[in-house]
Amino acid sequence: MRLTVMIIATAGLFAAAPAAASGDPAAGQRVFNQCRACHTINEGGRNGVGPNIHGIVGQPAGAREGFRYSAKMRELAEGGLTWTEENLRTYLRNPRDLVPGGTMAFAGIRNDQQLNDLIAFLKQN
Template sequence: MRRYLPFAPLTAAFALALILTAARGAQAQDAAAGAKVFNQCKSCHVVAAGAKSTLGPNLFGVVGRAAAAVDGFRYSPSMKEKAAGGLVWNDEKLRAYLINPKAVVPGGNMSFAGLKNEQQVTDLLAYIGTLK
């Protein structure tokens, strides 16, 4: 039994790596599935380069963009305040906003309550990330 003890840390590390890989696989990004999730957003948002915004701002190129930065779109005072505070739409901020828009921008105009399914959020972020 003692001769197997030197391998115990290696075995534990391997088991941990398998667990972490499986957990990451459960949250794999699927841009095609995200495009389907985006169908919920199409009534207010467009995602085409140079397209005119509708009820919501054009989301083409939103990842990495400063908040309230689409020319010609009338943002809420709350969103303008967040923009003045330096809000940039990175994956972390977009994830939080997609889950609960009012928590990220209290008083904002977004009428959508948020996505409750974590996989849908992950897939939607993958899709939005392709729009460059």
């Protein structure tokens, strides 16, 4: 009986995990307003202080044509860093955690729901 309850409880945790990580792209667009000072997201958009990030989810890091990346970002990109949802979450929470010595001057997003929303928005764009 205890084993059955534990299995059911564990299954419930796994079923709840995707819902906790889901985000609202419309709310994420509002969160992205913090990023607009340095980044564009429209297809074919220009690089600014930061690179254009249209279609960034799933793409290799440090690969936007015409943008000059920090030495550390280039090093990590050469090592195969890709903008997975997990890597984006780490980077957007605190850029220095993923790219120590990088040049992104952003303190990060600490609110989990805002992170989920922003990533949903990035996936959509």
